[in-house]
Amino acid sequence: MKILVVGTGAREHALVRRLSQDSIPHDLHAAPGNPGMEAHAAIHDVSLGDSAALTALALELGIELVVIGPEAPLVAGLADDMREAGLTVFGPSKAAAELEGSKDFAKRIMSEAGVATARSMTVADPALLEAALDDMNPGGSTPYVVKADGLAAGKGVVVTSSREEALAHARDCLASGAHGSRVVLEEYLDGPELSVFCVCDGERAVPLVPAQDFKRAFKGDEGPNTGGMGAYSPLPWLDENAAMNATVESIAEPVIRAMRERGTPFTGLLFCGLAATSEGLKVIEFNVRFGDPETLVVLERLGSDLGELLQAAATGDLASVPDLAWRDESVVAVVLASEGYPLAAQTGREITGLDEVGEEGCTVIHAGTERDSDGTLRSSGGRVLSVVARENTLEGARVRAQSAIARVLLEGSHYRTDIAERAALGAIERVTQL
Numbered sequence: 001m002k003i004l005v006v007g008t009g010a011r012e013h014a015l016v017r018r019l020s021q022d023s024i025p026h027d028l029h030a031a032p033g034n035p036g037m038e039a040h041a042a043i044h045d046v047s048l049g050d051s052a053a054l055t056a057l058a059l060e061l062g063i064e065l066v067v068i069g070p071e072a073p074l075v076a077g078l079a080d081d082m083r084e085a086g087l088t089v090f091g092p093s094k095a096a097a098e099l100e101g102s103k104d105f106a107k108r109i110m111s112e113a114g115v116a117t118a119r120s121m122t123v124a125d126p127a128l129l130e131a132a133l134d135d136m137n138p139g140g141s142t143p144y145v146v147k148a149d150g151l152a153a154g155k156g157v158v159v160t161s162s163r164e165e166a167l168a169h170a171r172d173c174l175a176s177g178a179h180g181s182r183v184v185l186e187e188y189l190d191g192p193e194l195s196v197f198c199v200c201d202g203e204r205a206v207p208l209v210p211a212q213d214f215k216r217a218f219k220g221d222e223g224p225n226t227g228g229m230g231a232y233s234p235l236p237w238l239d240e241n242a243a244m245n246a247t248v249e250s251i252a253e254p255v256i257r258a259m260r261e262r263g264t265p266f267t268g269l270l271f272c273g274l275a276a277t278s279e280g281l282k283v284i285e286f287n288v289r290f291g292d293p294e295t296l297v298v299l300e301r302l303g304s305d306l307g308e309l310l311q312a313a314a315t316g317d318l319a320s321v322p323d324l325a326w327r328d329e330s331v332v333a334v335v336l337a338s339e340g341y342p343l344a345a346q347t348g349r350e351i352t353g354l355d356e357v358g359e360e361g362c363t364v365i366h367a368g369t370e371r372d373s374d375g376t377l378r379s380s381g382g383r384v385l386s387v388v389a390r391e392n393t394l395e396g397a398r399v400r401a402q403s404a405i406a407r408v409l410l411e412g413s414h415y416r417t418d419i420a421e422r423a424a425l426g427a428i429e430r431v432t433q434l
């Protein structure tokens with residue numbers, strides 16, 4: 001199949017790499033791509049924001065399936081433009097992408113569909129903020145959760161025990177208007193987090209294996225929220241199949257039904273960000289695309305063909321896809337971030353040592369990298385690359401990933417040394433309520 005993957009990040013590199021391993025060979029293309037994808041796909045220098053040029057490229061190449069990676073073009077309507085041009089697309093329409101584009105919209109759909117999530121209030125008037133904060137967190141005994149309504153590249157959410165900080169973030173969100181002029185205040189959900197991706201064709205949902213992401217910048221879950229600093233799968237602290245079934249039955253299917261009834265069916269990847277609470281799984285957030293870095297570990301475990309799955313979803317034909325096969329091994333991904341990330345990332349620095357990562361039996365997935373005119377690989381973003389290790393045991397994968405990432409040299413860079421550590425040690429209490 002002739003496939004175009006749209007995007008520049010680790011998620012898209014992982015998609016391209018996994019597609020290149022399908023049993024049926026594909027003709028792979030990526031736009032705008034990154035240097036890591038060069039080994040598997042033809043790279044086309046077309047801007048992510050240029051919907052007309054991306055559509056023209058896909059038509060010109062005779063692309064049979066377009067896979068749109070990031071949320072911004074989806075929320076802007078790239079999938080609609082491409083479908084109008086007659087292309088087959090994996091990714092939701094602009095209307096369906098509102099599940100990620102507006103946290104308030106997602107909350108309304110969940111309420112309509114009877115999906116369990118944190119109690120919340122959407123506020124537009126600064127005068128109402130204090131009362132709403134106190135209502136969500138009576139007595140101030142748990143952390144405050146404050147979210148900008150619109151897309152904010154993982155930086156719109158503040159979870160803090162400081163009422164002052166919560167109020168300041170909420171006021172900032174309303175004053176800047178940068179991510180919508182509303183703010184969503186939520187009750188705090190206790191319990192470990194997990195991500196379950198569901199491949200959807202507008203009517204059905206096929207779950208992928210759960211993964212856990214590490215959102216905070218530093219070891220021990222210290223520091224600010226980031227796009228994600230590492231991930232692992234499987235999660236030894238829960239029953240994988242039970243979690244996948246519960247996610248499909250009580251979350252994905254009701255949401256898909258609600259979206260279809262509104263006349264805006266959801267086709268693409270429904271990313272369910274969940275908390276395993278004492279009352280069962282509750283939704284923390286939806287995204288409308290593969291997660292990053294979770295995709296790196298989930299796809300590394302996939303034993304079935306990916307192209308066939310995504311094409312079936314894009315054409316409303318998931319019913320015809322056989323059950324997915326999964327590798328029993330454990331996978332750990334660790335993200336290498338630039339100095340200063342996530343606040344002010346320093347970029348443009350040389351990266352070396354990637355061959356040594358390969359010698360350690362690990363894979364490098366690129367995110368914020370670029371080649372300069374003489375071919376030198378340099379950092380170009382906050383999250384620069386990830387090292388992915390697959391092993392028989394989670395501890396084995398964790399140790400191998402740590403040893404390999406230490407070989408990568410990038411001045412000032414940082415990574416977490418505790419990705420999957422508590423899980424591998426058995427320190428996360430087993431979740432039985434799903």
Ligand code: AMP
Binds near residue numbers: 147285
């Ligand atoms: P979001 O962008 O909505 O996923 O929020 C980013 C991160 O903030 C999540 O991955 C959680 O770690 C945390 N978070 C968000 N909402 C809540 C909540 N209601 N309770 C506890 N933690 C939350």
Ligand code: GLY
Binds near residue numbers: 213227287291293294
């Ligand atoms: N890792 C979380 C996300 O992709 O939003």
